[in-house]
Amino acid sequence: MTRHWSVRAHLFALVFAVVVPLVALLSYNLYQDTKKNAQQVNAASLALAQITASDTEHFLNDAVELMQRIARRPLVRDVDPQHCDPVFAELHDLNPKYANIGVINTSGKVICSAVIQPAGKQASVAHTEWFQRAMGENRLVLGKPFIGPITGKWVAVMALPLHDKYGVIKGVLALPIDLVNFTPVVRNAALPAGTMIGIMDSAGMVIARSKDPEKWVGKNIRGTPIVEIILARKTGEAEVTGVDHVSRLYGFTTIRGTDWFTAAGIPSDALSSSVSNYALRNTVIGLAIMLVVAALAYFFSRRIERPIRAISDAAKAIAQGQLDTRVAVDGPEEIADVANQFNVMLDVRKEAEERLSYLAQYDVLTGLPNRNMFRDRLEQAMGRAKRNETLMAVMFIDLDRFKEINDTLGHSVGDRVLQGVAERLKHFLRDVDTIARLGGDEFTVVLEGVHDASQITAAAQKIRDALAQPLLVDGREIFVSASIGISVYPTDVEEIDDLLKNADIAMYQAKQNGGDAHHFFVAEMNAHTTERLELEGRLRYALAHQKFTLDYQPQVDIRSGRIIGAEALIRWHDEQLGSIAPARFIPLAEETGLIMPIGEWVLHTACAQNKAWQDTGCAPISVAVNISPRQFRQANLLETITQALADTGLNPCFLELEITESTIMHQAEKSIITLEKLHKMGVRLSVDDFGTGYSSLSYLKRFPVHKLKIDQSFVRDINVDPDDAAIVTAVIAMARSLNVLTIAEGVETGGQLAFLDSLECGEYQGYYFAKPMSADKFFALLRNNQTELPEL
Ligand SMILES: Nc1nc2c(ncn2[C@@H]2O[C@@H]3COP(=O)(O)O[C@H]4[C@@H](O)[C@H](n5cnc6c(=O)[nH]c(N)nc65)O[C@@H]4COP(=O)(O)O[C@H]3[C@H]2O)c(=O)[nH]1
Numbered sequence: 001m002t003r004h005w006s007v008r009a010h011l012f013a014l015v016f017a018v019v020v021p022l023v024a025l026l027s028y029n030l031y032q033d034t035k036k037n038a039q040q041v042n043a044a045s046l047a048l049a050q051i052t053a054s055d056t057e058h059f060l061n062d063a064v065e066l067m068q069r070i071a072r073r074p075l076v077r078d079v080d081p082q083h084c085d086p087v088f089a090e091l092h093d094l095n096p097k098y099a100n101i102g103v104i105n106t107s108g109k110v111i112c113s114a115v116i117q118p119a120g121k122q123a124s125v126a127h128t129e130w131f132q133r134a135m136g137e138n139r140l141v142l143g144k145p146f147i148g149p150i151t152g153k154w155v156a157v158m159a160l161p162l163h164d165k166y167g168v169i170k171g172v173l174a175l176p177i178d179l180v181n182f183t184p185v186v187r188n189a190a191l192p193a194g195t196m197i198g199i200m201d202s203a204g205m206v207i208a209r210s211k212d213p214e215k216w217v218g219k220n221i222r223g224t225p226i227v228e229i230i231l232a233r234k235t236g237e238a239e240v241t242g243v244d245h246v247s248r249l250y251g252f253t254t255i256r257g258t259d260w261f262t263a264a265g266i267p268s269d270a271l272s273s274s275v276s277n278y279a280l281r282n283t284v285i286g287l288a289i290m291l292v293v294a295a296l297a298y299f300f301s302r303r304i305e306r307p308i309r310a311i312s313d314a315a316k317a318i319a320q321g322q323l324d325t326r327v328a329v330d331g332p333e334e335i336a337d338v339a340n341q342f343n344v345m346l347d348v349r350k351e352a353e354e355r356l357s358y359l360a361q362y363d364v365l366t367g368l369p370n371r372n373m374f375r376d377r378l379e380q381a382m383g384r385a386k387r388n389e390t391l392m393a394v395m396f397i398d399l400d401r402f403k404e405i406n407d408t409l410g411h412s413v414g415d416r417v418l419q420g421v422a423e424r425l426k427h428f429l430r431d432v433d434t435i436a437r438l439g440g441d442e443f444t445v446v447l448e449g450v451h452d453a454s455q456i457t458a459a460a461q462k463i464r465d466a467l468a469q470p471l472l473v474d475g476r477e478i479f480v481s482a483s484i485g486i487s488v489y490p491t492d493v494e495e496i497d498d499l500l501k502n503a504d505i506a507m508y509q510a511k512q513n514g515g516d517a518h519h520f521f522v523a524e525m526n527a528h529t530t531e532r533l534e535l536e537g538r539l540r541y542a543l544a545h546q547k548f549t550l551d552y553q554p555q556v557d558i559r560s561g562r563i564i565g566a567e568a569l570i571r572w573h574d575e576q577l578g579s580i581a582p583a584r585f586i587p588l589a590e591e592t593g594l595i596m597p598i599g600e601w602v603l604h605t606a607c608a609q610n611k612a613w614q615d616t617g618c619a620p621i622s623v624a625v626n627i628s629p630r631q632f633r634q635a636n637l638l639e640t641i642t643q644a645l646a647d648t649g650l651n652p653c654f655l656e657l658e659i660t661e662s663t664i665m666h667q668a669e670k671s672i673i674t675l676e677k678l679h680k681m682g683v684r685l686s687v688d689d690f691g692t693g694y695s696s697l698s699y700l701k702r703f704p705v706h707k708l709k710i711d712q713s714f715v716r717d718i719n720v721d722p723d724d725a726a727i728v729t730a731v732i733a734m735a736r737s738l739n740v741l742t743i744a745e746g747v748e749t750g751g752q753l754a755f756l757d758s759l760e761c762g763e764y765q766g767y768y769f770a771k772p773m774s775a776d777k778f779f780a781l782l783r784n785n786q787t788e789l790p791e792l
Pocket residue numbers: 553568569570581582583586599602625626627628658688689712745746747748765766767768772
């Protein structure tokens with residue numbers, strides 16, 4: 001499973017990602033600064049050494065100039081010991097940086113001294129190297145440090161030979177520099193503590209030192225690392241431990257005109273302490289930043305994490321079925337928004353669930369309990385009836401001809417009718433009675449607490465009376481009636497499914513009997529209904545799997561004996577039930593509405609077949625197709641016929657529609673309009689089963705039909721029953737007067753045919769000529785018939 005990081009981990013990673021480079025940057029800067037600092041300190045120490053060297057040079061040059069000036073004075077040139085001391089004393093007062101000013105005679109005796117000589121005796125410096133060098137080399141020399149015999153101080157003597165006017169050395173002018181107070185060595189400069197500036201000569205002897213001069217001046221420090229480095233490199237920088245064991249960054253250089261060197265050392269500590277201060281400061285700042293950022297990250301992570309966790313917890317709670325859980329709208333805007341949307345989503349879901357649970361129990365159109373809830377209530381009612389030892393009735397209510405309302409007035413009117421019926425039922429029944437809608441036009445009622453059949457009958461009658469009042473839909477009065485099937489618990493059965501089935505069977509029975517009735521279930525109904533349901537199932541199967549065929553029965557012109565038409569008759573051979581006669585399944589198809597697709601198929605097949613025969617070159621005949629009552633009243637009848645003709649290419653005049661007289665007479669005015677439309681299309685119309693539908697002459701005159709088909713029930717006994725003969729005679733005569741053709745069906749004998757011929761009936765159809773047959777057989781017969789004529 002993929003491991004997911006928490007928001008906190010993300011934020012800390014972010015902090016880490018920001019702080020680590022920051023610390024690295026600070027460290028790098030620190031390193032760079034340290035490096036730069038060291039370079040600067042090095043440069044500073046070198047500069048300090050160079051300044052000291054330069055100051056010393058100036059000092060020495062000033063001293064030389066001073067000595068030369070003094071030497072030029074006659075008093076000094078003559079080396080007059082009587083007068084020189086006071087003069088020198090004055091000079092010395094003016095120049096206190098020198099330990100003394102004195103004149104030495106050639107034997108090395110100090111004959112003049114600004115500082116009074118000890119014990120009033122003339123000190124001798126004859127042994128000093130500087131005196132000997134000045135005398136020997138006859139030039140200005142700078143002596144090595146030594147403790148002056150008069151001053152007792154560490155001094156470096158500048159010795160200038162004095163000459164008489166012949167250039168002969170008469171003595172030496174000595175200017176001892178007070179090394180302990182040597183001014184060129186910076187003492188009070190604002191330098192880091194521990195900074196040391198010093199001067200030494202090439203022998204490694206300390207000439208001057210800014211720190212503890214009394215201790216160090218005159219000491220030979222040859223052999224110490226710094227001295228060796230200075231002597232080896234003369235000028236430069238080095239970090240090294242000094243004689244006082246202090247590590248310093250030294251700068252050193254030579255003092256021109258001398259064998260002296262200056263060195264300036266700044267303690268490494270000063271640098272490292274400034275660096276460590278800097279580092280400490282940066283570390284503190286870095287840590288502070290890190291802490292602040294980490295604290296902020298923690299704070300923000302809590303602020304983000306808490307509401308997210310709340311959402312997550314809520315989601316878990318919901319997953320566990322706590323559907324009322326809601327999340328507090330909290331945290332940053334986006335998360336608050338998510339929480340809000342989450343709550344909205346939950347509300348929507350709750351609403352949807354409530355809606356679903358409503359839909360699972362109630363019928364949307366009428367607001368009545370649906371099949372599920374009805375079953376529940378029925379079960380409860382059965383329980384109560386059992387406990388209370390009372391009766392309970394289930395009523396199945398099916399509206400009569402509701403399909404017609406839907407087909408003719410449209411579904412929205414149909415819906416309003418269903419709503420109206422629901423309202424009526426609610427209004428007329430008791431509150432304790434459950435009324436439900438199972439779907440379509442089927443309603444159910446559970447009557448509780450009844451004690452005898454009369455109460456149930458009264459309720460059923462009440463329902464029928466309630467529905468008998470017209471419903472007002474869109475200002476139109478709509479009349480409905482219902483077929484009601486009643487099953488009683490526990491009289492009929494004890495099981496819920498049987499109870500429902502029985503009520504359904506009883507309702508069918510009521511419908512079979514013409515509707516607008518109520519029927520109690522009786523056991524015999526069962527077998528009939530079961531068979532009917534099975535047949536319906538097989539019929540649907542046959543339709544879906546195209547198991548129908550058409551037979552054709554010739555229609556013959558009586559005079560010429562020629563086949564002038566064929567009646568298409570549907571055939572159904574079922575794999576399980578065998579051959580089933582149209583008289584058995586057509587009414588069921590009519591009742592269930594299956595007649596629409598079946599009729600469409602018949603129309604299409606018959607037209608196609610006739611066109612195929614015509615295309616073989618046979619003399620054209622018409623094909624007669626039966627149109628059932630429901631098909632005739634179907635709103636799109638004309639389109640269906642037009643489509644069949646268009647699809648097959650058959651000329652409308654070769655299609656004859658057989659419509660029964662009773663179909664036409666039901667809503668005769670409407671029928672006439674439909675017939676006129678069909679007539680205009682050019683198809684031929686024939687009134688089937690004529691004589692059985694009680695059409696009046698006035699109507700007959702208005703039917704735009706071509707032919708009357710005399711019902712076979714009149715033909716059958718035409719030769720024996722004078723009534724039938726009279727009816728057939730009248731029909732033929734009436735048809736002639738209306739200029740309508742006649743065809744007699746069911747002609748089985750020559751006698752019948754002869755009689756019909758005598759009445760001048762135009763055409764006939766019946767077993768006498770041929771039984772209905774397959775299309776192939778019919779075609780063979782047709783070809784034959786067009787050459788041979790049957791004998792009358
Ligand atoms: N006894 C006797 N009967 C004869 C004689 N000549 C023909 N018949 C039978 O009489 C019926 C004539 O059809 P129908 O009156 O339209 O009566 C038809 C018609 O109303 C209906 N029907 C058949 N095919 C279709 C169809 O495709 N569509 C519709 N809507 N109804 C159909 O089923 C009814 C019965 O059809 P079938 O069983 O095919 O029965 C046919 C036919 O076989 C005869 O000489 N003697």
